[in-house]
Every structure is written in structure tokens, then in C-alpha cells.
Amino acid sequence: MSELKSLADYPQSMQDEVSKVRQIVADLHAELPRYELVVWTAGNVSQRVRHPEITDGSADLFVIKPSGVAYDELTAQSMVVCTLDGKLLDGTRAPSSDTAAHAYTYEHMPEVGGVVHTHSTYATAWAARGEEIPCVLTMMADEFGGPIPVGPFAIIGDDSIGRGIVSTLSESRSPAVLMRNHGPFTIGKDAKASVKAAVMCEEVARTVHISRQLGDPAAIDQQHIDSLYERYKNVYGQ
């Protein structure tokens, strides 16, 4: 296929999918303040757009918010379309400052369809200590399959945050990673699943923190964590 230099070079089916994902990603940003996961503009959501004819992922795109724009000003049209090497393909504004981290994650974790980053208070407090959140709640076993791990300290601006996300989550069942001294990043099959993981990450970070103020939380046997995780993944819900 000839070089894909602009969105107009992609098949119409891909362009139609990009329009749908722009709306999905714009709408999901409203969930971040709604669940009190962000202050000001300190969080971002993205979703992968898979190419219908190039199934090795190399021509996939992703949609992410524009940097520093207030959530109540975000619209589908303002969402930015990027290639997996983090370059802007379509959009009138600069993409999120975490675009390289989202891009690296999509490039190196083909199963990931959505990425979210916040600075939610309790999860970020655990990240500031560089301490993983122990799996002491059945809800953690359900959603995270074990502890929520800590990723390495990494400075924003290149793919080092993305490398930390991928190296940590590739070794864990958790869809959330606490990037040391920074905050949580979450992944999922799509952006909605990643937002859910961000909501649940903050909830369990708060609960386990409160429990630790009262004493040592009781551990859960690994066999129970495993069975809860399998049930939740394969049976829970509709």
C-alpha cells in the first residue's frame, strides 16, 4: 500500500472508524473529572484504531486528546489522530504530552486497545512511595489479578514512560501500573475498559490506604486470587 501520509490516504472504512473513535475518546474524558480522577487537565485517554486491511498492526492509528485543553471543551473534532510512532496524522492541536507513552504501549502491546493516564490522589500517593498496592481485596483479585505494580521513574518527553509501562505490565496481570513519583497508567481492550481500570485503581488505592491506617490488611491466598480473577474475567456480568 502506498505511503499513508494523511488520513485521506486511508481506506474510507478506516476514516469512518476514526470518526467513531474520536467521539468515544472525547466522551470518555468526561469520566475522569466525574470520578474525581483528575484536577484541571491532568489526565488523558486514548484508543487504538485498527486498520481493516493491514492486520499486522503496522498501519494502526490511535486517537488521543489535545494537550492542556479543558475537559468541558473537548469535542470529537478536537481529538488528535496519531500514528504508532507518535506522530500527528490528523488534528488542529498538539496531542497530549503523554502521546509517546501511549504510542509505545500500542506499538509493543498489540492486544491493548486503550490507554489512560491520571494523577488520581490515592494511586499517585502510592506511586510517590514507589510501593505496589498489595492484593488484599477480592475486588483487586477480580480486576487486577494480584497487586498493582510500580513502574520505574521516567521523565516525560520520550518513550521512557512507555518503556516502563510495557516492561512492567508485560510481567503482570494488572491493567494498571503506578509509575514511580508520577501516577497511574492503565490499559484495556478499549478506552472504556482502561477508564474502568483507572477508576478501580483509585478506589482500591484509597481503600487499602485506609485499611493500613487501622492495621495490617489480611493477605488473600494466591489460589483464591487466581479463582476470583478467572471468575471475574470469564463469568461476571452480562
Ligand SMILES: O=C(CO)[C@@H](O)[C@@H](O)COP(=O)(O)O
Ligand atoms: O503528567 C503529565 C505531565 O507531567 C500529563 O499527563 C498531564 O499534565 C496531562 O497532560 P496533557 O494535557 O495530556 O498534555
